[in-house]
Amino acid sequence: MDIGHEQLVAFAKSFGLFYLIALSVGVLVYVFWPTNKKRFEKAAKTILSDEDRPWQ
Template sequence: MDIDHETLVAFSKSFGLFYLLIFFVAAVVYACWPSNRDRFERAKRSILNDEDGPCR
């Protein structure tokens, strides 16, 4: 079987699209998983709690 450039480009575009969609869904599921809520809430508040005043 002879693979030409156009076939390879079409395959890589399709594979890349599905790869990124799967990665996006996995990231959203991880971010919305109920057991991760406390971790993200602590991270959200830690930025505000560590500041003791404006930079000089």
């Protein structure tokens, strides 16, 4: 199939809109999903631990 300039431009101008909106929605859902709250809080806190050895 031969893709001309016009088709490429039309694709670029439309597709980007939808996938970026989908991405934003996906990220927001993941971030605000209630069961994830604990995980995020734990992640923020555990780096402050003074332990400085790999876990075995």
